[in-house]
Amino acid sequence: MAARSDLYHPRPGIDVLRWPGIGRFLRSRYGRLVGQLLLLLAAALIVYDGFTGPQFAPENIATVTVWLHYRGFVMLGLLLVGNLFCMNCPFTLPRTLARKWSGAGRRWPRALRNKWVAIAVLAMFFFLYEWLDLWASPWLTAWVLLAYFAAAFALEFAFAESPFCKYVCPLGTFNFVGSTLSPLQITVTSRDVCRACVGKECINGSPQALGCGTELFAPQIKSNLDCTLCLDCARACPHDNVALVARAPLRELSAPDAWPRRWDLALLIWVFVFTGLSNAFGMTPPVYVLEEALTRGLKLQNPGAALLLIFGVLNVLLPLGLATAVAGLSRALDEPRDSLRNHLARFTPALVPLGFSVWLAHNGFHFATGALSIFPVVHNFLLDHGVTALGAAPNWQLSAIMPFTWLLPMQIVFILLGFGGSFYVLGENGRQTNTSFKAQLPWLILLIGLAAAAIALFNLPMEMRGTSFMH
């Protein structure tokens, strides 16, 4: 008798790809292209205004859309739907062109088939954000977008798969982690159809559509990690067997077998959480005090060196150290003892809800205080080009979408909800793996500490100084 397959057992649920209208559109050949073209137009406008418009962040489309609207919408999208940005990513539009030019291409090196490069790029991106004050520079923001296009094209040209998305892109890396909370996930309607399928077009591609760029096999998908929600699998499947199904909240995070047990994957989650805290910390008075103290104390010549030290510790060394300590203590208190790697992999998913809530609170703050500013900014852009249809002067008072006094309570609610989600995942993972409460305690203390740190951080006044052009 043949061994039983471990293909995923789909459960009945809402399948967005079967919804009238939108389902057919998403499955169609141009379903993704429309969204990508819209974002490409937005990217073109951002690059144009970033290079040629007022070099003043509050009045430039580049800085307002990227650092306010993108950051706010991406969090909302991940929380309410899924990886919508990657679904509509304009940076991979030249993918087909690159493949036509390159032919088969080489495979991504085996030694790099992990998240270490992605972690390094993500940490570097957040350091550059602080050091170069990307948020305050329309010119640099435009260059960031061009760099994304260039990197995506170069990697698609050089390699046979989509290594940019899966192994490099910091936006995608961030979104992959956030999407582990998302309510939608790719799956298949019937596993028997997949078992009998010869061509496996969902991953190999078909004449109608490319296969999965990140090489996920649809019937075995248990996690949104590495899923760009491109729906190429759905378009390529000759049996129309791929579904985009709703799932219970926190289901992926509380399934112990949903993620592979790898060091790089675990550390990625820790970096995601700690960069959320450090990114907010970088906008508060203590960071300037610390920067000044380090510069004086260590007699540093370059202010960037102090920032590298601060954010290198906060974003890499501290999570690495704490992860080892917490997992090590948890392992020491558990019986029978599992490996350190397995202990780390078992409970690290519990950090995601709290980490996500920190990012949501921070990005949500900036979105809430400035979302409406896009109107006077666009108005100003039109005036710059001689279009006066909207009036002679922009209404610069348009900015916030809620009273300022609502913001801190909103942030605290997000943190508390995130903590609640993390607490649930910790308990569920502990219960399903028969881990004693004693062994879960270090993780619980960690979660309490992170939540307290986040609440203290958001209670600090915001302060932005040391902007590069003001030196």
Next chain:
Amino acid sequence: MTWLLLAALLTLTAAGCARASQQDADAALRIGMTPIPYPPAVGQARLVLHVTDLAGVPIDDARLSIKGDMTHAGMTPVLAEVSSGTGGYYETPFEWTMAGDWIVTVEAWLADGRRVRERFELTVLTEDEAACEDGSQE
């Protein structure tokens, strides 16, 4: 299609290199700004602006529009207007809502319709830092 879009992107960027704002100022004036108290700190303050022509002759009939922004996007700007001066000096209440780096844009419109725009960069201190400054100066 991809070729067209990439070409459009390059063309827009190239064309934009020559972009000139339709709103560029066209008057020959000088504007100076002094925040009071100085150095500025979070909270209520006053701005004193000095408007003269290039020869230093004070101008009292300009209409000034003042916009204070922080260097990052997303903060509601602080707006003020003042329409008459004495000896070229104009004064208006102003609130520094947050500590950090600010850019204050002052636009002056003359009676004949000409205007000029100046930007001033400054750093607003926290109340504690301002108190330390006061203490060190005593």
